[in-house]
Amino acid sequence: MRVLLSWLRDFAPVEGDPARIGDQLSDLGLAVEQISMLGEGLDGIVVARVLDLRPHPDADRIQLVDVDAGDGEALQVCCGAFNMSVGDLVPLATLGTVMPGGMEIARRKLRGEWSNGMLCSPTEIGMGDDAEGILLLDGGLSPGASLTEALDLRPDVLYDLEVNPNRPDAMSVAGVARDLAARQGVPFALPEPDVAESGDGAAGRVSVAILDPDLCGRFGLRVLDGVSVGTSPRWLANRLNALGQRPINSVVDASNYVMLELGQPNHTYDLGRVAGGAFRIRRAVEGETIETLDGVERTLTAADGVIADGDDVAIGIAGIMGGANTEIDAGTTSVALEMAWWDPMTIATSARRLGLRSEASARFERGCDPEVVELAMRRFAELLTPTGATLAPDLVDARGNLPARETIRLRTDRVNAILGTDLDRDRIAEVLKSIEFGAEPAGEDLDVDIPSFRPDSSTEIDVIEEVARVHGYGRIERTVPRSTLTGHLTPYQVDRRTVRSTMAGLGLDEVMPVPFLAPGDLEAAGLASDGIAVTNPLVAEESVMRASLRPGILKTLAYNASHRLTGLGLFEVGHVYRQPASEQPLPDEREHLAVALAGHEAGDAVAVWSALADALAARDYSLVAEAVPGLHPSRTARIDVAGTLVGHVGEVDPGVLEAYEVGERVAWLEVDLDTLLALPHGDKPYAGFSRYPSxxxxxxxxxxxxxxxxxxxxxxxxxxxxxxxxxxxxxxxxxxxxxxxxxxxxxxxxxxxxxxxxxxxxxxxxxxxxxxxxxxxxxxxxxx
Amino acid sequence: MDLDLDAHLTTAEAAVADAVDLDALAIVDTELLGRKSALATVRSRLGDMDPDDRKVVGRRVNEVRTEVERLISERRAELAVGARAEVLEAERLDLTEFDRGRRLGHRHVVTQTWERLEDLFVGMGYTVAEGPEIEDEWHNFGALNFPLGHPARDMYDTLYVEYGEPQSTLLRTHTSPVQIRVMEEQEPPIYSIMPGRVFRSDTADATHMPVFHQIEGLVVDRGITFGDLAGTLDAFTTAYFGSEFTSRLRPSYFPFTEPSAEFDIRRPDGSWLELAGCGMVHPEVLRSCGLDPEDWSGFAFGFGLDRLALMRHGIDDLRELFRNDHRFLGQF
The missing domain is CATH 3.30.70.380 (Ferrodoxin-fold anticodon-binding domain)
Structure with a gap:
């Protein structure tokens, strides 16, 4: 969410320098990702008219542009964008201009052609997110005019905020202002829109029926007459640009403006095209189709919500996108303005399934404020009043099921017990009231009423979080609890450290390949093909979980060999995952040690095993020749400790090495640490030794x-x-x-x-x- | 008498001094002190002398003999030093010939960071808990206060595996399920950390991997507060990064903690770095594990372990940790 400082000040007289305000926003949980100073460094930028466009003789990605910067002369500029035509008005950064990023514009040659300035993209002058093309200006401007004056660009501060999913209220400029005002202790108010009502009342012209009250908690309609689609005033377009919303036309812009300002998404219908003026809110019929505003025919399921007209024809997908059949166009005069509260889960599911996630769906998913609807509708009308639109009397409003907002008993002791603070009841009440939570004394405690714009807050702990947040996390005294326990590693964890340090002591380097394999990797390593499959892998090469450390290490050897790194001694300690022998809740997952000695024969792997057995004091072991798939048939032995199989030692089968493109012999050891370390090993009682000659x-x-x-x-x-x-x-x-x-x-x-x-x-x-x-x-x- | 003892001593002195090596000295030794030496002869004739002369001559013979013995012994010691020096010189080695860069193996930089963190928290009284990497939906989400269909599940790009019912089994997206397992299996007080490997459906780039490592911490005891969380993380910051680093908590959101926070550290240059998510264990999570939130409270935190490894060594690409290039592995 982006907010402009000037816009915040429409709601509260917030003070302080931009960086300090940024720190306050972060401290409120509205993490500032970036602060941009707008309208600075634009003094040298003027309006220029494109006179001629021609290819650069020596470069494909640059063209030569002649512009008139106000003196009627043709000035040559090299430009990397191709979106303008002769006659267009564009911003020109003249020689000597220092751009907002610090770059100074100088006369220079690009591949042999002079460039006498720079044409600017919207991003370069802080007017939107488009960095590809040059900003095309309105035709009414005069070449040579200062861009800031021509566009009415004023210095401002833009904050890019990361808003957590539990803060739908902060998805609006007003919501951010409310929090900031509370922190600064300055008054906050939503201005009353200045709009007169006239004409025929809406009540006789539109009607609403909520057929599924779980789908729609509130559906409000107002009617505006005399609507003409035009261009938005400069100040409004500038604000939309700054927040990353491209201005389109006066109606769409007003819609977006209200959503950004108050957090209420909305939709306008061409009232003349809505059969019977009736709006029926229901679930879609499985397979029902609708052509949406983007011209795409969409098939719905019973999980989606729709708005249907008097003929029960769908004219919009609830909370997602309107229908093409009621779209506003040049012939529209009267519009029906919808502001609704939709079930967040329904919108989340529909948006995901249809691949139509938008600014609107993001707000509905998190939970909008059902009580801001009336104000937001009048704000919308106010914005369109200068274009001649009038607001018809009557709000046509229907309600379905809205989440209950119960009074919460907030225990003063509980607040302090959770936070480690010493706040009294009245201080807590003061904190809560500053963000418009109701807080009435109830003995030592408080009865708290949650405002409609905070659907996330519904339990005592939620309110405690609000107290902590507004009071300030940084003001809570830091203490360190004394653990009453003795810190320690488990015997297994201690042994695993011994395993690793022993391997390192033997000169082996530890590797950590990813545990994903490609289909066929297990078979190629001589292992069973029933590896646990990943349902939704990113790529096929990472679609099977390893059942052995062998494939990963062999790939590592091949990778290193391709960089002329051969003769490596490597080890890995990691989990392997297998189908369990009998049904159990989770796969058979265990921790293995594997050792690969490239360029060595089986005997050296046996030496590694005996060193490991010595390090772990695993005395009672035996090696018995055994043919194991994937390992060298005549150079492999099973390792039994106290009569239990713990692993194998030997060499990798040459056929497997070939499949993995490893060009050296590889001595191999793989041990199941979970099994080994559960068997007798480690300290034994001291045995004296003889003093007699041997x-x-x-x-x-x-x-x-x-x-x-x-x-x-x-x-x-x-x-x-x-x-x-x-x-x-x-x-x-x-x-x-x-x-x-x-x-x-x-x-x-x-x-x-x-x-x-x-x-x-x-x-x-x-x-x-x-x-x-x-x-x-x-x-x-x-x-x- | 035949022998002039004083002259003999002078001759003997010269002979001893002239012996060039231990073999020559042995011959001189025999000549001067042997059974057929002049001194031995004089001595054998003492019996023939009159008692007075015998006494005088006998004493003098013994004096000369003692003196000769001393001279030989001194010369022998002198020659022995030289002889050993020669032998030792003959054994001279160029030791730089043997410095062929014999190396130990290297534990992976992630392992080193992992163990360093374990040691730090063990020192603060914590134990270390681990759990399966392939988890069930309940431990990874349900018990952590993410009901089915909860939009917060979208914060985690989950990889599921083909096991049991569809979407019932997954590659754990965080080590938090270990917290649940600890609380299910163990009565409080709990002071534990949970290091481990976790998975997300992320395309690999310099800061993302589908596989990475986390270390989480969980404390559940009577009277644990948010101030305890802040203090513990601050103590960690000082212990791990040094006293020139400070920390702060900022409000955040996680379904399994409330109040939730981001933990940032402030580097000596004044810049802030987001390092961990944390918060007070949500009452619903305690209830899921059979603990009464009125009796017990706790905090939890989680760091990216790989990130700490990258920071410590100035590595700029997360992928290097998993590429296993020997030129990388050998540096730590």
Whole structure:
């Protein structure tokens, strides 16, 4: 919503410099997005007549314009707009003019052609939103005249306000003035329109029947006679321009002016074309059609409201747009002026469905003031009086169901308990009265009557908000509550930090791809195709929710590789979303960790896993070879912790890499953190260690490729028992010294007893026991 | 007697000094103090001397021997230092050869900001709550005082997913549903923050992403006031941005809070920046969660987490956070 300072002053003598007034508006909840000083810097701009237009010899987007700036001479100007014709009057910024934006107009060459000034668009001189074309001026002006004088442009301040959806009253200049006047403590009044009534009363000429009282809370009609469609006076056109409403003709302009000033949208019908002068307010019949003012044939549903005439033919869509069949034209003399209160939900639904959201529908949706109708109608008539229009006596008015406005008991204690203030009853009453809320003492408390222009206010807390707003948020004393709790992270959150810092410590960088995938991404990564679909995606590439972190990371690798960034080690911690195994209210959503090591083989991913297991102290885990779709069939293992599957480690399937256009091998680890961190891990009781000397033995076994190292490890651990304090695989050998398809696994064992020094005989016996166990249970032989 | 002990000492001094390395010194040591040395010979003959001479000569022999031993020991120490220095010199390394930019990985700048904010609020006595990113309509809207068809739902460009009844399940548009879950599951007092990922149907540009992060806060206790909200956010401003930043609250509108406010911070250059939405928890929201608004009151606030990350590091395009270019990731 935009407001002009001069317009605000029609209602209240607001004071102060423009910036301070802006701060006050923001502090009232009418956030100032921009303050523009209008009518400044326009002194050097004059009216000029276009004498000739010709192409620039060396530029397509500029043309050469000769103008007469009052001296009858042709002055050449280069111009980037093409909307004018020879004979048009246009604003010319003469040499030396400093434009409102600070740019100084100088004589300069554009691609070899001289430009002796600048022709101005409406935006450049603060007269509207059109920045594309040059402002075309009325034919009656004389070349050479000062633009500010010719157009009666006066210095003014324009505020662009962000109005919250709960403030329909602030969708009008008067409403903004009311709030500002309350803040400044100056009087506010809506001036009484100065308009005489004459001619035949409206009562015998029009009639209203509200057939659906839920649709229409009030429908008021007045009749104006002697209406001729002409041009609006300059001051009115200037105000509309400033507020972003292009002037069209005197009737349309008056309509817009009243809406902007008082917040009441309205519509005029050519009364001669309304059958029987009857207005029947009803829901549309499913499939009913109407040609609207914009010439489009529209099909309605039973959710829309219509205004129908005496023949029950629709002549307008309620609150949205009038019908072409009753449009005012040059032949119109008498008009019926409608001002109504429509059900906000109906208007919101219709406007959205029909794609016809307008200044009017925005106001109806938020809830208009049903009681401003009479004043607004007379204001409309007042604006048209100078054109010879007269207002017929009688307001023809019908009411349907309007929201009830109940008296609200406002507890003084409650106000202070919510706000942390120490306001007394009378101060609260004073605050409320300043914005026209009724406030009568009721013991220690107040009985509050809500004004008709504040439909958003209907409960005690709503009124408390008004007290806070008008009193001033900034005046409420700031306190900090003492939490009676101990702040902490959950064990899961602490562990997740450990996961991230471990990954970073291993040299991996954390990525955060968007969790949306394209159709087919899951399948291309070897995953099930039943990802959760987005109903209304912005683009097809973002229409499926990820069921694994794999596709996102592979895309990230491909993106980086396309910028010659290869060999990356990346990790991600994020949610994945899956169809649940059994029916449940929400999808199966869990947090995963994924690691990708580009240019590395599976073993390096295993190393990342063992580091993670160490960091989390997840001791009881095992890796078991398993073929998993999307991962390398012979280089993947499932990870079980305490017998429960938590993830997979290995390499991404080369076919998947091809599909994702990743040119390197990718070692891969993906772990379900929700599962893993719920399994036993973390601190365990301290175990003392022996003070007696230890003995080391090395054992190398030749095994086939099908026998996992883990099996040998397991067997050694079993047979050495409690005396084994450390076991490590320190060498793997493949080559001529062992057979084809076989390898040698060399283990170092440290043996130690807690209560004595082991004798050579004991060590020798243990060694033999280990050898026998491995050779006896596995296809393995000791290497000599 | 055969040996002039004083002369011998002089000779010995010279021999010790002339030993160029530890090997040469070992030979000198043997020559001067060994079993076949001149001193040993004199000593072996002491028994043949008369008692008076023996006493005098014996003392002198011992003095000379001690002196020679001292000389050798000193020279040995001297030579050892030199020898070690040589060995160490031979081991000289150019350490700049080894500075090959070994790097740690980097946690994402959003994660870093997220954890920094968590730490700050944990320090103020808050816990950290999380919830699902795919939410039901009730937790995202209904319980937050957005009845079906409420125009305020239009403020959120919601992405729905195909799950259950049409429009029953959605990508949460804010982390506020976690507030509802906390209030449903936990008795007050509640002092919690809710960081998390949220979604809107926004086309990506420098300031919008369909996916971004928020951090909300919720306090529900007895006697919580709007002044508490203002004070808490002011304390946050000082803690996160520094004492040269100040804050203000401006009236605003959200269906789930009343009074509602925008939270702005004032930068040292005097300009204001809108940072968060906040307000007193709406009585209807408390009722939705089974709390009596006459007994309990509370406040809630919500920040854009990504925006705080961008501000801190002077990043000018939100999309960079999600593009995952390695040249970006490695900078934080």
């Amino acid at each position: 003995s080391d033995i090395d054992l190398a076994f030749e095994v086939d490729e099908g026998t996992p190292a883990d099996a040998v490890r397991h067997c050694l651990r079993e047979s050495a028992g409690d005396l084994l304090v450390d076991l490590s695989l320190f060498d793997v050998y493949r080559g001529d010294a062992v057979g084809e398809g076989r390898r040698s696994l060399a283990f170092a064992l440290r043996l130690q007893a807690s209560d004595r020094t082991l004798t050579d005989a004991e060590v020798a016996e243990l060694r033999q026991r280990c050898i026998d166990a491995v050779q006896g249970s596995l296809p393995a032989t000791l290497r000599g």
